[in-house]
Structures are given as structure tokens and as C-alpha cells.
Amino acid sequence: MMIYLDSAATAPMRKEAVAAYAEAAEKAFGNTQSLHDAGSAAADYFVSCRKLWAEFLNVRPDGIYFTGNASEANQLAIRSLLNGRPTACRQIISTKLEHASVLSVLHELEKNGYTIDYIDVDRFGQVDMTAFEQAVDEETALVIMQLVNSEMGAVQPVKECTQIAKRFGVPLHSDIVQGFGKLPVDIGSWGVASAVCSAHKIGGPKGVGIAYLDPSIHWQSVYEGTTHQNGFRAGTIDVPGIVSATIAAKHAVIEQPQSYDHARSLQDYLLEHLPDGVIATGDIATKSPFIQGLILPHVEGQWMMLDCNRAQIAISTGTACKIGYGEAMSAMLAMGTEPDTARKFVRISFHQAISTRDIDEFIRVVEKSLAEFTPSS
Numbered sequence: 001m002m003i004y005l006d007s008a009a010t011a012p013m014r015k016e017a018v019a020a021y022a023e024a025a026e027k028a029f030g031n032t033q034s035l036h037d038a039g040s041a042a043a044d045y046f047v048s049c050r051k052l053w054a055e056f057l058n059v060r061p062d063g064i065y066f067t068g069n070a071s072e073a074n075q076l077a078i079r080s081l082l083n084g085r086p087t088a089c090r091q092i093i094s095t096k097l098e099h100a101s102v103l104s105v106l107h108e109l110e111k112n113g114y115t116i117d118y119i120d121v122d123r124f125g126q127v128d129m130t131a132f133e134q135a136v137d138e139e140t141a142l143v144i145m146q147l148v149n150s151e152m153g154a155v156q157p158v159k160e161c162t163q164i165a166k167r168f169g170v171p172l173h174s175d176i177v178q179g180f181g182k183l184p185v186d187i188g189s190w191g192v193a194s195a196v197c198s199a200h201k202i203g204g205p206k207g208v209g210i211a212y213l214d215p216s217i218h219w220q221s222v223y224e225g226t227t228h229q230n231g232f233r234a235g236t237i238d239v240p241g242i243v244s245a246t247i248a249a250k251h252a253v254i255e256q257p258q259s260y261d262h263a264r265s266l267q268d269y270l271l272e273h274l275p276d277g278v279i280a281t282g283d284i285a286t287k288s289p290f291i292q293g294l295i296l297p298h299v300e301g302q303w304m305m306l307d308c309n310r311a312q313i314a315i316s317t318g319t320a321c322k323i324g325y326g327e328a329m330s331a332m333l334a335m336g337t338e339p340d341t342a343r344k345f346v347r348i349s350f351h352q353a354i355s356t357r358d359i360d361e362f363i364r365v366v367e368k369s370l371a372e373f374t375p376s377s
């Protein structure tokens with residue numbers, strides 16, 4: 001059986017989430033907009049899911065929206081918030097460690113007259129808070145700060161950044177995809193304007209994104225004339241997918257402290273047994289233990305990934321959304337890593353079913369690979 005060390009790309013579905021999908025697909029197949037009983041049954045499920053997500057995030061239920069994935073949720077939340085900001089505010093503050101779905105929106109916004117201020121990060125991926133504080137002012141339109149970086153696992157101080165931004169009346173959007181259900185998350189008390197989660201990273205189905213938009217903040221839909229979800233997102237609502245995502249989230253939230261401890265023990269075990277010459281990236285004391293970057297001594301990440309795959313171990317060379325575009329190590333470059341070193345990067349990521357025996361097997365394959373592939377070969 002495959003040893004799956006790539007949960008940051010997507011996690012296996014929880015069996016409770018699969019069962020919940022099947023049940024809701026039968027009982028709640030109606031269109032939530034329909035006025036007959038089938039529509040009402042679907043709408044009831046939808047309303048319950050909104051309430052539950054509001055509890056998970058500690059926010060108001062009328063701020064919860066569902067989308068086709070977190071990439072779409074990032075895009076819609078960012079654009080909806082910007083549409084509600086004064087036209088004179090044209091500066092956006094973020095970092096180069098954001099997910100591709102955010103970086104691509106920023107790229108488009110830059111072409112449309114916004115200035116993007118990418119705050120420097122240190123070699124561990126931590127945002128420079130002095131530079132951040134100096135960059136925000138009344139003319140800032142939006143701050144975009146992810147919670148956990150998907151390549152290195154660096155955790156950003158989202159709460160502190162939100163407080164600083166709020167002093168100037170600036171909203172903050174946070175992509176919490178790699179943090180929700182893994183680290184303690186309290187969106188309500190952090191005070192962020194918007195946050196985004198993805199169901200498939202926590203054992204839910206592919207194709208469900210969750211967005212929170214603070215209902216007290218002025219935002220404007222990117223769609224015209226849609227009556228779905230308060231205009232935030234157009235289209236018939238995927239109730240079975242949302243029910244399944246909600247059940248997955250419920251389990252992830254309940255199990256979060258144990259999952260964290262488990263990931264931490266796997267990370268520590270891996271670091272104690274690292275093969276000679278392999279360097280662990282990130283600040284172990286502050287990073288997410290669910291994601292571990294490794295720099296190999298003389299082998300390219302792509303090569304190691306293929307070698308592991310031959311041994312039935314799934315790892316990755318970075319975020320799945322960028323692979324194939326020659327940018328897999330862009331986060332590392334932002335952290336000041338040389339391109340040659342960045343190419344020797346692999347990422348492994350953990351979930352509940354991984355054991356230290358799986359880590360032993362991974363180490364054995366890496367050691368064998370490194371020994372076989374000498375620089376002169």
C-alpha cells in the first residue's frame with residue numbers, strides 16, 4: 001500500500017465525510033432556491049452547515065459562503081472586498097509566500113492599477129513585522145496574509161497583522177487552508193475581514209471551498225444579478241459536497257489538538273533520523289508540524305519524488321498548483337534561497353494515519369537514493 005506523505009496537496013477523504021456525502025446526495029438533492037419541499041430540504045441542510053462553519057471559525061453564520069474550491073474563494077473574497085473599498089485606496093500588502101491562486105489575482109490587480117507591496121520574509125518564511133507596520137496606512141486597500149505556507153509550513157502572525165491593519169481601518173484577508181483543523185484557529189477573535197478554507201485538505205471532498213466575509217464590512221459582489229448566496233457566488237449550491245465538507249471539518253476541529261501532537265511527533269522523529277546531508281527547512285519551534293520541507297544534498301527534488309513514487313511513497317516538490325510551471329520553488333526564492341538549492345527541495349506532509357514506521361520507510365528510500373545518485377553519476 002502507498003505511504004501517502006502529501007496531505008498538503010490533498011488529504012484522503014474521511015469515511016464519515018464519504019458517508020455524509022452519500023446520505024445528503026439522497027436526502028438533499030434539491031435546489032436550495034426551489035420553493036417546493038425538495039428545495040426546502042436542501043436549504044435546511046445548507047443553513048445547518050453555515051451555522052456549523054460559523055461555530056468552527058467563531059464567526060456569524062451570515063458571513064459564511066461556499067464556493068467550488070479555495071482558489072475560487074480566495075479570488076472572490078479578495079475582489080469582493082476590494083470592490084467595497086474607497087477608489088483612492090490602491091495599495092495591497094502581501095507576501096510572495098501566498099498560494100498561486102492569490103498571487104495570480106495580485107498579478108491581475110497590478111495590471112489594473114493596484115500597487116502590490118510584497119513584504120520581505122526571513123529565511124524561515126516569517127514576515128518582517130517592522131516592514132509590515134511601516135507599509136500599512138490609510139491608503140492601503142487590503143492586506144492579504146496567509147496563515148500557513150503550503151511549501152515550508154511557516155506560520156504568519158495573522159492576529160497581530162490584523163490588529164495593525166485595523167488601526168488604519170484596513171481589512172485583512174487570510175488564506176487559512178493549511179491551518180484550519182490543524183492549528184488553533186479563531187477567526188472571530190482575530191478580527192480578520194475574510195478567510196478561506198478548503199474541504200479537501202481536511203478529509204472532505206474535492207470541489208468545496210469555504211469563505212468567510214465579515215458581514216459588518218462593506219463588500220461588493222463580482223457577479224451581477226445573482227441571487228445565490230447573497231450575490232457572493234453564482235450557481236446552484238452543491239449541498240451534498242457542503243454537508244460532506246462540514247462533517248470533515250467537524251472531525252478535524254474536534255481532533256485538532258491530537259492531530260497537532262501526532263504531526264509534531266512525526267516531525268520530531270523525522271528530524272532526529274534525517275539522512276546525512278539532508279537539511280530541514282523552517283523554524284521548527286514556530287512552523288506547522290504538518291508540513292516539512294527538506295533540502296537534499298545533491299539530488300533534485302523532482303528526481304527524489306519519482307524515486308519515492310517507484311517505492312510507493314507519495315511526496316511532492318512543492319505546492320501542486322505550481323508544478324509544471326517551473327515555479328515550484330518560488331516561496332524558497334522569496335526566502336533568499338539560491339535557485340540551485342531550491343531545486344533540491346522536497347516537501348512531505350502528514351495526516352493522522354501516518355506512523356513512525358512510514359517515516360522509517362521514507363528515510364530508507366531517501367538514503368538509498370542519495371547513495372545511488374552520486375554527483376558524478
Ligand SMILES: Cc1ncc(COP(=O)(O)O)c(C=O)c1O
Binds near residue numbers: 009072199
Ligand atoms: C494555502 C493554500 N491555499 C489555497 C489552496 C487552494 O485550494 P483548492 O484546491 O481548494 O483550490 C491550496 C491548495 O493547494 C493551499 O495550499
